[in-house]
Each structure stands twice: as structure tokens, then as C-alpha cells.
Amino acid sequence: MIESDSMSFQQFLSVAHSEQAEPAAAPTTDPLAAPIPATNGSASTAAATNDDALVLADVIASVYRSYPEILQARQQAGLTSGELLSARGAYDVKLNAYSLAEPTGYYENYRNGLKLARQTWWGGYVEAGYRIGRGYYQPWYKERQTDDAGEFKTSLIQPLLQGRAIDPQRVAVFQASLARQAVGPTVQQTLLSVSLDATTNYWQWVAAGSALQAQQELLKLAEERGKQYEAGVEAGKFPEIDLILNQQLIAERATKVLETERKYRETAFKLGLFLRDDGGRPIVPDDQWIPQKFPAIQPPPPGDFQADLAAALSRRPEPQILQYQIRGIQLDRQLACNEMLPRLDFVAEASQDMGEPATKSDDKGEFELVIGFTSEVPIQRRKARGKVQSTTAKIAQTNQKLRFVRDKIGVELQTAYNALSLSGQIVEQSEASLRASIDTLGRYRFAFERGKIDLIYLNLLETKANETEIKLIEAQQNWFAALAQMQIALGLDPLEQAMTVSQLPPSDLPTSLDLQDNPSDQE
Template sequence: MPLRAHPRKNPLQCSTAKMFGNAGVRTAAVLVTVIAVASPSSAQNTAVQNPAAAHAAPRAGSTSEDTRSFASFLATVQEEVVAKEVAGPNVQAGMIDSDTIDLDPLERIDQQDEAGESLMLADVIASLYHSYPEIQQARELQAIAGGDLMSSYGYYDTKFEADSLSEPTGFYRNYRNGLGVARRTWWGGYLSAGYRIGRGYFQPWYKERQTDDAGEFKIGAVQPLLRGRAIDAERVAVFQASLQQQAAMPRVRQTILATSGEAIDVYWQWVSAGAILQAQQELLDLAVKRGEQYQVGVAAGKFAEIDLILNEQLIAERRASLLKAEQKFRAVAFKLGLYLRDETGQPMTPDRQWLPEQFPTISPQPPLDLSAELAAAITRRPEPELLHLEIRSTQLDRQLAHNDLLPNFDFISEASQDMGEPATYANDKGEFELVIGFHSEVPIQRRKARGKIQSTSAKIRQIDAKLRLTHNKIAVELQTQSNRLQLATEIVKETEIALEAALETLQRYQFAFNSGKIDLIYLNMLETKFNETEIRLIDAQREWFLALADLQLALALDPLDQAMMISELPESDIPGPGNLAKPPLPDAQQLDADWQRHRNTP
């Protein structure tokens, strides 16, 4: 099993975050056994309730003793069918043999106790947070930005300098050595301090290289007064690297929201695909059970072989539909394995036994307070935050361009003192020396700075327009997802009503089939229609949970917190595969009278 998510309270306060109450976490979830809508026992009971309606027109060439309805004959041969089921699987033409076709059908009730806990949405999202490579990749942005920030501070590192130069040949032989430290200051200046010594004979035009016997100590400083004082390219690089570090977490949140949306979509596809697979298995079971009864009836000479052949065709068609459902279920399970990972971070395809028995409970949700939720969503969504950081970064470039309009005007100072015995008779190096002054430079046209101001100003306006559009898109997204959720609730409700009506209709037509009033072709149409309605209800429930997830993601609520609340919901009582409660029907006499009225309706 994957890493289990542990319940915790949701720290985000929002109307949508309060949608769900607290309920116990469901356990032991494997889809339950299919139920036969028209089992042999139900047909037998119908015949018992209305013996008069259990008789049909005799077959051509049959004796009066053999004139019995399908339901009456089923009551006679029921014990044979049960005995054959107990003896072992019936491997006949048109029937599924588990040894021949490995469909790995949904586990039965007696195996559920060994299935363990079902796979909840919170388990998938917890595994996603812990091990999904795309999220791990996004988390590394923090380290990357931290490294870039440290690198940008490298411009202000203190530098140690040393040199040793010799001229051992020629007329002017001399030896010079020196060492010192230097660094750039935060305000655009430059500081240096060092010691040097020069001995030997020096060219008259290089007398500054000569020092007294103990050498010379020197300090120097350069400080910009206009351009480069308030801001320079190096400080802009530091500030922008800091902004990139601030942008790392919003990008992580953005990746989490995006990948969580993908994982949630695949999870509900997996749950619905499992439910559809069970629905197709139930539909196939109806034809298989009926085929067993037809086998006995044809062998006893009570039924025409054409009915058996038609039923075998239905078995093959429904088996093909089951195989398609199995194909889709396995494909979705493989895809879910990308997001569900084990303790080592490797993809893990979920086991079939981890399927939940039912969807969680669906309850109507109150409409959103759009203005309040929009303001809250804008503060939580990473997109506006990233755009604000991008604006600040561009503003730094524009501030630097404005500063570049100013001329270079630097204050320069240098002080030095020689030590030891004089190097010359004039002792021209023994006094303390001080140099101060200014240096100025400016490009006349200053086109580089003016062009940069123009481009950065336009880029800021561009990002600002993009930010306004992002706010508008968030508002539309909230409206769309809220409307989608509200209507999805109604769709589930109406589809549930349709399924209940389809089930009752199928039961009534089952009665008519057992009474010989309709043929197998008509009954197949009703069974197929019921199956389609059942699948539509499964899809409607999946769509509801997807709409809820998309609304939560639009509000930028923590996906794991929201998944925990979904996982704590009780199981839904909406009818579906493994949860079909047959509605009570009138007695056989009333059903027969109602059928006669139906047949007599023009």
C-alpha cells in the first residue's frame, strides 16, 4: 500500500473549505458482488405470486401438459441449475470460463475481509506530495535560487592580492613584491589596502616603483557620487536573485496545484472505471444465468434453440463490452500508478482490491460569495504573486536605467607612507603622501539608458495588463466551477431518479418476459438501457467530484487538506453497481392488469 495520509484540520478558512463535515474514514473497500436484476429465484417468486399469469400459449406440437410459461419452467428446473453451479463451472459455448479468459473480475464479498483498506484520494495526494518527481523538481528551485543569490553576493567578496616581479638582467635590475586586500562596497565604492617593497635600480620614469628600505603601506578608496551610488548592476543582480528565491515557493505551489489536479482526475477515473467494470459484469451475469436456464430448457425440449442462440450472442456482445471496460480500467490504473508511489518513490499500480465500494456522499453545496472568495483566491493563487514579483524585478531594471542617465562622478582618495631607511639621498619618499580628487565621465547621447527606460516601462505595463487579465480569469474560473458544481449536483439527482425508474421498468418487463408477453430481444433492449443509465449515473458522480476538486483548486486550497475531508465522508447511498435496492412492486395480479392496460393503449 502507498503512504497513508493522516487526518488533519484544514488551516484555510473558506466557505468551500467548510463544505464537508467530519465522518469516520472508510475501510475495507472492494467493489461488492454484482446482483442479478432478474435472477431465477425472482422469476420463480413471480410465478408463485400469480399462478394464473404464469401460463403462456402452448408451443406448436406440444401436449397440454407441456403448456407452461418460461417462469413456470424455471421453477421446475431451478434445482438442476443450482446443482450444476455447486458441481463446478459450466464451460459451454457462449459462457465465460475463468480458466480460458482471465478477466480477473471484481472480488466477491467473501474476499473483502482480506482486501484491507481501500485506496482513498488522500492517500494518492499524500504520495504525490512525498514522491512525485515533478514536485521534487519544483522544490529544487529554492536551492537553485539560493545558490544564485549567494553567487550574486560574490561580487562583494574580499579579494586577497599578491605579486612578485623581478628584473634580474639589464642595466636597471630591481625586485618588487607586494600584497594587499580589496573589496567592493555596497554603495558602489572600492576599498583597498596593501603593502609593497621595491629594491634595486629603477628607470627614472618608474621611480614610483621604488620604496624605502622597509617598504610602503597604502590605502585607497573610490566612491561614486552620482551614477552607481544609489544603485548599480551588481546590487540589481542581488535584488533580482532574492526575488527569484521568493518566487520559488509560489512555483512549488503552482506545481502542486497542477499535478494534484491531474492526480485527482485520474483517481476518480479509476474509481468510476471500476464501477463501470462491475456494471458490465452485472449485465453479463444476467445473460449468463439466463443462458444456463435456456441450456436446461432446450435440453428438455421446452424451448426453441433460437432463443439459446440469441442469448449466446448477447453473452458474447456483453463479454466484449466487459473486456473493453477491463481494458480502460487497467489503463487508468497504470496511469494512476504515476502519482501513487511506494516508500522508495517508485510508481505503484493500485491493486483492484483497493477500489472503494462506493463514491463518497454527495451533498448540495451553498453558492459561493464570489467577491469574498475572489479576494481570498487572489491572495492564495501563485499566478498573481509571481506576476507581482516579475513587476518588481522589472522595476529594478528601470531604476537602474534611470540611474544610468546620471554622469559618472567619483571621489578618489589614496594615502601612503614609506617606512625604513630612505632609498635616495633626497629622501623624497619619506613624507606621508595623500592624493584626493574626482573623476567624471558621461555619454552625451545616453541612448542605452533611455532605451532601457522605454523597454522596461513598456514591459511593466505589459505585465500589469497580464495581471489584470489573470484576476479576471480567476473570477471567471470561480464562476464557472461554482456553476459546474451546482449543476453537477442536479445532474446526479436527476440521473439517480432515472436509474430508479429504469430499474423498476426493467423489473416490470422482466415480469412480462417471464409471463411470455415479450421476447428476449425486447428484454435485452431494457437491460441495455438500464446499464447505460447506470453508467451515466457513475459518470455524473465522477463529474461532481471533479467539479468540486476544480473549484477547490481554483480557490488554491491545499489539495491534501481537501482530499482528507473527502476521504472522511461516508459512503454514498446512491444506487449503482453493488448497491441496487429493488423497489417494491405490486403483486402479480396487479402487474398483469397493468400490462394489459399497456398493451391495449393505442
């Protein structure tokens, strides 16, 4: 556990390098908001040495705008809205109509009716309508007959126990509403995951480009030395074996350049999946877009782990998604508990015939009212008891999953901070090693030019310096990858963080190109 009284790491990410670069305008963090336009890479101070450099903010902005997985996640909003609308359809008003006739036989009659009905929010059912029946009816169907102007009728059924507090229709509406609320965290989860992949691929591309440049510089040294040897051999100053040995070095270094270029091209192709045009088509980054240096690195201060963890748990979408799932299961359990109750419904029905009496007895002219109760009691209730048992177990399972996710977020924070801290130290040691290697190379190159060491030994020193430079490049790549891991673990907005990183000044760490022309003046 990281313990310190200093600022939390999330505060460091917000204010880091504030003296070196202007703060970026905070973009919207709403995952459902309109796509954010790409930033202008030429404005980044991190790419000050290359006006056409592709910066991290350009890649992340492209991810927000055009990445298919993000667009797919955003479509979930329309899907859940449709499901919610469909669930509310259970309460639509229904229009029922019929027209029936018995034109032949002894009992000739004609019946017509029109009715409006809907289910109420509290589990009941209400309907109102008009019907008219004329002609001769069987004695056992006398209720079908109405007075001459027809009959108006309304009825109501209202549950008093089972189905009153909750019913399947309300559960469907509530669960659809929860699914709609979970869209935001779901989109955010996709954004964090994809942005981490995009950021990792970006730094791999930058590192591969820097490594390729270092290998090309090493090859260039051998090629320039080869021209000197050719002239020296013709003048009789150097033996021909030195020329042949240097040609071997050129071939070996050219092979290394090709291998490094292959890796560089692979990273460029992979980065093209995240870098897309307005039409959503992948763009393979041009060689001219690669930054010449990494941004400057500033080691973070010790963080307050508890504060960072609390902030991460409040931001990260995974706990929120699981909480919505628990609430949905709780609704199923509440419904199952309600179904354990006996069914007791209040029933009311009122009707009134209009017009001239249909019969001499005028038995349909009075206002009629029917009220009462109906009940049903499932004796064993195995369906409801089984549903209660299964939903209780599901809630317990999901609570354990939520607990594990929270623990996992804490481990991710500790792991990311540890990686970031140690990666910074590795960068420092790699820088010291490269400076010493370049200084050593300068001294031995001075000795080589005076014939005190041979070409084989000089080649070993140049190769060692090149390997040390590659290690420094990889150390910087690992540091920025660890920084991205920390930002994602904290649940920070990837585009906002990318804009902050993109505005950092270029690194002042040495390269062989910077120091190879400054050999020591000591023999």
C-alpha cells in the same frame, strides 16, 4: 456573478460534512516543507465497504512525496540559493599579490606587494596593502621605489551620482533574492497543477471501475439466464431459438465488458504515474483497491463570489509570481535611470613609507594624501535611454498579463461553481432515472418470467438500465472533478482537501446490484 449573503464556497469546503466525519489534521501548506507521508486508506469512511480501498488522500500524499515534477520544482530552492550566493560574491574580499624582478641590465630592481580589496555595498571600491621596492629604477619609474621597510597604502573610490543609489552588482543580488522568494509560489503552482491531474485521473479510475462492475453484473444476468435456458431447452420448456438469442446477448455483453475493462486498465496505468512507492517508482493500483462507491455528495450552498475571488487572488501563486517578475524588471529600470546620470566619483589615497630613506633626498618619508574627484559624462546616453524605454514597456506588458491572470482566476471560479452546481443537479436527475429504470425492469422481468414479454424486449430494458447506471457513475465523476476544479481555483491545499473528501461516508445512491433483486410485486 454569483451573489448571495450566505457563506463563501471556501468556508463550505472547510466545514462540509463536519457532522458526518471527523475533521482531518491540517497538513503543512509550505511547498518547501518535507514531503508528507501517505495517509492510511483503510481508515477512510468513504471506503467503509472496502478496507483495502485506495482513497484520494493516498494519491495526493504520494504526489507530494515522490512525484518527479514536484521534486524538480523543489530543487529550484537550491538553484536560486546558489545564484543568490553567487551574486553576493561580487562583494568578496580579494587578495592580490605580486613579486617582480629585473635581475639584469643597468636598472636592477626587485618589487613585491600584497593587497586586500573589495567592492563596497554603496558602489565604491576600497583597498589596502603593503609593497616594497629595492634596487635601481628608471627615472620615469621612481614611484616604484620605496624606503627600506616598504610602503603602506590605502585608497578609496566612492561614486556620488551614477552608481551610488544602485549598481549592477546590487541589482543582481536583489533579483536573485526575488527569484528565491518566488520559489514558494512556483512550487505551489506545480502542486496545484499536478494535484488537479492526479485527482482527475483518480476519479476516472473510480468511475471506470464502477462501470466495469456494472457491465459485469449485466453479463452475469445473461449467463445465469443461459443456464436456465439450457435446462429449459433440454426439458422441452423453451424453444432453442431463445437459447441461441441469449448466447448472442452473452457474447455482446462480454464484448462490452472487455471494452470497459480496457478503459479501466488505461485509467489504472495513468493513475500509476501519480501513485508511487518510497523509491519513486510508479505503482499500478490493484483491482482490490478500487472503492465500491463514490463518496457522498452534498451540494454546496450559494457562494459569495467577491469573497471567494479575493481569497483566491491572495492564495493563487500565479499573481505572486508575476508580481515578483515586475519587481525584478523595476530594478532593471531603476538601474537604467541611474545610468542616465553623469559619473562623479570621490577619490582618496593615503600612503606612508617606513624605514631608512631609499634616496639621499628622502623624498618618500613624508605621509602622502591624494584626494579629488573624477567624472565622466556620456553625451548621447543611448544605452541608458534605450534600457529605460524597454524596461518600461516590459513592466506595462507584465501588468497587463497580471490583470488577465486575475480575470482568468475569476472566470475559473465562476466556471467551476457553475459546473459543480449543475453537476449536482445532473446527479439527482440520473439517480431518479436509474430508480425508475430499475423499477421498470423489475416489473417487466416479472412479466417475462410469466411469459408475457419476450427476451428481446427484456434485453432492451436491461441495456437501458445499464446505460442509466453508467450515466449516474459519470455524473458522480463529473461532480467530484468539478469539486477539484473549485478547490484548485480557490488555491486551497490539495492534500488537506483530499483528506476531507476521503473521510466522507460512502454514497447511498442506488446501483443495479442494489435493486435488481427487488422487482415490483405488481404484474
